[in-house]
Amino acid sequence: MADTHKTHHVKGLQHQFDDMQQQQESATIGMWMFLVQEIMFFGGLFTAYLVYRSRYPMAFAAGSNHLDAFWGGLNTLVLIVSSLTMALTVYYAQKSNRAMQVVMILLTMFFGLVFLGVKVIEYSDKYNHGLIPVTGWNKKTSKQVVALPFETKAEAKETHDSHKEKPYVNPNGDFQWNYGGEDLVMLAKEKGWLTEAEKIGYFDPITKEFDPKRFENKVRIFYWLYFAMTGLHALHMVVGIIIMTWLLWKAWQGSFSAEYYSPVEISGLYWHFVDIVWIFLFPLLYLLGRHFLH
Amino acid sequence: MEKVEVRAEQTKPNYLNNGYSVWSWLFTKDHKRIAIMYLISISVIFLIGGIYAAGIRLELLTPQSDLFETGTYNKVFTHHGIIMVFLFLIPAIPAVLGNFLIPIMIGARDLAFPRINLLSLYIYWLGSAIILWALLQGGVDTGWTFYTPYSTTFSNTYVVATGLGIFINGFSSILTGLNFIVTIHTMRAPGMTWFRLPLFVWAHYATSLVMILGTPVVAITILLVALERIARIGIFDPTIGGDPILFQHLFWFYSHPAVYIMILPSMGVISELISNFSRKRIFGYEFIAFSSIAIAVFGFLVWGHHMFVSGQSIYAGLVFSILTMIVAVPSAIKVFNWTATLYKGQVSYDTPMLYALGFIGLFLIGGLTGLFLGAMGMNVHLTDTYFVVAHFHYVMVGGTVLGYLGGLHYWWPKMTGKLYSEFWGKISAMLVFIGFNLTFFPQFILGYMGMPRRYAAYPPELQVLNIFSTAGASVLGVGLLLPVIYLVHSLVWGKKAPDNPWLLPGLEWRTSSPPPTENFEQTPVVTWEAYDFSDENGLDVEKVKKELATV
Ligand SMILES: [Cu+2]
Numbered sequence: 001m002a003d004t005h006k007t008h009h010v011k012g013l014q015h016q017f018d019d020m021q022q023q024q025e026s027a028t029i030g031m032w033m034f035l036v037q038e039i040m041f042f043g044g045l046f047t048a049y050l051v052y053r054s055r056y057p058m059a060f061a062a063g064s065n066h067l068d069a070f071w072g073g074l075n076t077l078v079l080i081v082s083s084l085t086m087a088l089t090v091y092y093a094q095k096s097n098r099a100m101q102v103v104m105i106l107l108t109m110f111f112g113l114v115f116l117g118v119k120v121i122e123y124s125d126k127y128n129h130g131l132i133p134v135t136g137w138n139k140k141t142s143k144q145v146v147a148l149p150f151e152t153k154a155e156a157k158e159t160h161d162s163h164k165e166k167p168y169v170n171p172n173g174d175f176q177w178n179y180g181g182e183d184l185v186m187l188a189k190e191k192g193w194l195t196e197a198e199k200i201g202y203f204d205p206i207t208k209e210f211d212p213k214r215f216e217n218k219v220r221i222f223y224w225l226y227f228a229m230t231g232l233h234a235l236h237m238v239v240g241i242i243i244m245t246w247l248l249w250k251a252w253q254g255s256f257s258a259e260y261y262s263p264v265e266i267s268g269l270y271w272h273f274v275d276i277v278w279i280f281l282f283p284l285l286y287l288l289g290r291h292f293l294h
Numbered sequence: 295m296e297k298v299e300v301r302a303e304q305t306k307p308n309y310l311n312n313g314y315s316v317w318s319w320l321f322t323k324d325h326k327r328i329a330i331m332y333l334i335s336i337s338v339i340f341l342i343g344g345i346y347a348a349g350i351r352l353e354l355l356t357p358q359s360d361l362f363e364t365g366t367y368n369k370v371f372t373h374h375g376i377i378m379v380f381l382f383l384i385p386a387i388p389a390v391l392g393n394f395l396i397p398i399m400i401g402a403r404d405l406a407f408p409r410i411n412l413l414s415l416y417i418y419w420l421g422s423a424i425i426l427w428a429l430l431q432g433g434v435d436t437g438w439t440f441y442t443p444y445s446t447t448f449s450n451t452y453v454v455a456t457g458l459g460i461f462i463n464g465f466s467s468i469l470t471g472l473n474f475i476v477t478i479h480t481m482r483a484p485g486m487t488w489f490r491l492p493l494f495v496w497a498h499y500a501t502s503l504v505m506i507l508g509t510p511v512v513a514i515t516i517l518l519v520a521l522e523r524i525a526r527i528g529i530f531d532p533t534i535g536g537d538p539i540l541f542q543h544l545f546w547f548y549s550h551p552a553v554y555i556m557i558l559p560s561m562g563v564i565s566e567l568i569s570n571f572s573r574k575r576i577f578g579y580e581f582i583a584f585s586s587i588a589i590a591v592f593g594f595l596v597w598g599h600h601m602f603v604s605g606q607s608i609y610a611g612l613v614f615s616i617l618t619m620i621v622a623v624p625s626a627i628k629v630f631n632w633t634a635t636l637y638k639g640q641v642s643y644d645t646p647m648l649y650a651l652g653f654i655g656l657f658l659i660g661g662l663t664g665l666f667l668g669a670m671g672m673n674v675h676l677t678d679t680y681f682v683v684a685h686f687h688y689v690m691v692g693g694t695v696l697g698y699l700g701g702l703h704y705w706w707p708k709m710t711g712k713l714y715s716e717f718w719g720k721i722s723a724m725l726v727f728i729g730f731n732l733t734f735f736p737q738f739i740l741g742y743m744g745m746p747r748r749y750a751a752y753p754p755e756l757q758v759l760n761i762f763s764t765a766g767a768s769v770l771g772v773g774l775l776l777p778v779i780y781l782v783h784s785l786v787w788g789k790k791a792p793d794n795p796w797l798l799p800g801l802e803w804r805t806s807s808p809p810p811t812e813n814f815e816q817t818p819v820v821t822w823e824a825y826d827f828s829d830e831n832g833l834d835v836e837k838v839k840k841e842l843a844t845v
Pocket residue numbers: 549550553596597599600
């Protein structure tokens with residue numbers, strides 16, 4: 001032990017460590033600490049979600065109902081499978097199986113990209129419907145039929161024009177909420193479900209009537225939370241794919257073996273973490289409160 | 295023969311003579327060099343923050359707002375706060391002393407992740423550069439607390455740029471904390487058990503926990519403020535359904551524990567100084583060690599005491615008030631244990647010890663007035679007055695800055711291999727103590743009389759105490775500038791420091807001054823307890839004494 005730092009050059013061992021075991025342990029604890037940090041980072045947003053959701057559950061239910069649970073569910077499935085391929089990457093690294101490592105990393109990256117692709121589809125749908133909570137960041141249009149998410153214009157014409165709904169007009173690209181909510185709020189009022197914040201938040205202070213503009217502002221809060229949380233998550237996915245690219249390069253060179261696989265392991269920890277965050281995001285954003293409407 | 299030995303000593307390889315080029319510094323992975331670069335950066339930052347402080351005190355010399363316009367004054371105190379809190383107090387002790395000493399104290403060759411350590415320095419530079427740029431462009435006027443909706447909706451200043459700088463800087467502190475935790479877990483030398491660790495290391499372990507758990511929350515909060523300003527998404531804007539108080543919750547969830555990022559490392563330094571300069575094993579080692587952890591944990595549960603008048607529920611206020619009282623207990627444990635350590639010790643009054651004793655007195659006042667403020671009823675009277683200002687300066691300056699200076703003097707011979715002038719050291723330590731009390735004690739009275747903070751003008755009746763305060767600030771300024779002069783002087787003309795100038799048992803004193811790049815010629819094997827001043831701890835006392843005699 002005493003003369004360690006002058007001696008053996010084990011492959012991949014950095015000078016400050018005595019042996020591979022110490023190095024691997026450090027890397028693993030380091031990644032866990034980083035993930036703790038990440039939990040707190042997302043934690044701020046989850047707290048904001050908790051606060052606002054408990055204040056305006058009806059507006060959140062309305063907003064949530066216009067996220068597409070099919071795409072969200074598909075992405076959940078995609079990420080769960082990618083977690084499996086990631087775990088298999090670690091497994092094959094431990095078995096020193098270079099070919100299968102490469103395959104599994106490629107699969108993991110593929111699923112990561114599928115996830116991001118679906119996210120693009122979803123985001124652009126929100127863009128087309130004026131659901132991005134930032135003025136000017138939505139599609140600017142002078143006249144268009146109100147379409148539900150993922151409906152084509154033609155379909156929308158058929159189903160909605162007959163109901164004489166007002167057209168989607170959005171020349172400035174504002175956030176808009178054209179999907180009602182009054183029935184829902186009235187129902188909740190009747191049943192005594194409204195929270196204290198909602199009793200004030202949705203109604204005009206003078207006429208005591210339901211005020212769609214005020215309701216829209218609360219739905220807007222749901223949408224900024226949706227974009228902040230999934231956006232931050234997607235950013236983590238992008239970073240994950242960059243890490244995977246580097247890992248692919250190293251695995252291709254045959255850097256990892258049963259003796260040295262800690263980069264694979266800690267990249268895996270990161271990947272699983274990002275998946276788990278999604279496992280929380282999906283029910284909170286897509287599922288919770290849907291039953292109010294059905 | 296003596297001379298030959300000295301000459302041989304001078305050419306001994308150490309971390310300073312291992313390469314002289316700029317690149318050998320900028321691309322170093324040596325924690326000691328990184329610490330030195332931090333030291334220089336932080337000193338410059340401290341000077342800038344100090345100039346703003348001088349501006350504040352000059353303005354408050356007279357009751358009228360005459361030196362600055364009120365808008366400018368808002369910027370001056372904001373800049374002072376931002377620079378001192380985010381760029382000086384938070385990194386000061388961990389990044390400089392912790393970085394330099396933790397690996398040496400535990401007998402490691404370096405931190406676990408030397409490259410991440412260098413990265414954290416670059417992040418610190420980047421963040422600081424952005425903040426300083428924003429301040430030069432016109433600055434911020436929100437106060438260092440960035441309260442919404444003023445900061446998000448109304449302020450017309452460089453909030454986003456400054457916020458970005460703080461956001462970036464946060465990652466420097468997260469990475470430092472991460473590095474320390476891993477290092478302390480995995481890099482300890484053979485025989486260096488957890489309960490043989492110097493208390494300085496324990497304190498940094500607790501600090502690192504706070505850094506990792508707290509900093510990301512303020513990072514996301516600042517991100518939300520930026521989003522709100524850029525896109526007006528309505529998070530903190532009550533006119534579109536948002537809640538400005540949520541900002542205060544998120545902000546203080548970090549910023550109260552941040553107080554412990556500042557004070558815990560300083561407490562670690564003080565534990566070292568008190569024990570070593572009393573030449574007595576510290577009283578209640580385990581209690582001090584675990585009180586650091588307790589402070590770190592409880593510190594996360596008291597943020598609401600900054601919000602008693604914000605409209606949070608009285609019951610929440612009650613709980614926060616009680617928890618604030620509880621968090622004082624571990625701090626008190628430390629103070630009692632330090633005092634008990636002094637009892638019957640062989641106390642010597644070298645410069646570092648003067649700082650340590652000053653710390654105990656000032657922290658006592660700072661801590662007790664913290665209890666006054668934590669009591670809800672009292673707080674309503676004192677909120678946003680100079681009483682609060684005086685309280686946190688007693689903790690931050692009287693605590694952190696004194697600990698930092700004490701530690702810097704104590705380890706200066708180790709870090710630089712040079713001895714500073716003890717005479718001037720003592721003079722400056724006393725000037726700092728006197729100047730500090732003269733500056734901030736009158737502010738307790740001013741605050742109690744109702745002088746609000748953050749105003750450029752005040753009623754003429756309060757002028758006498760303000761003059762005292764400004765006079766004290768001048769003395770304090772001299773006391774803080776003196777070390778710059780004599781420490782820099784010592785680098786060139788100072789006597790060469792022996793390896794163990796204070797005749798102490800700690801691991802850092804068993805390697806040469808300055809230490810070699812790998813810290814130890816051989817990985818040390820620890821067979822003694824911390825602060826063991828008996829002769830059987832493997833320290834060659836005779837040799838050290840002989841070496842001391844030659845200086
Ligand atoms: Cu506090």
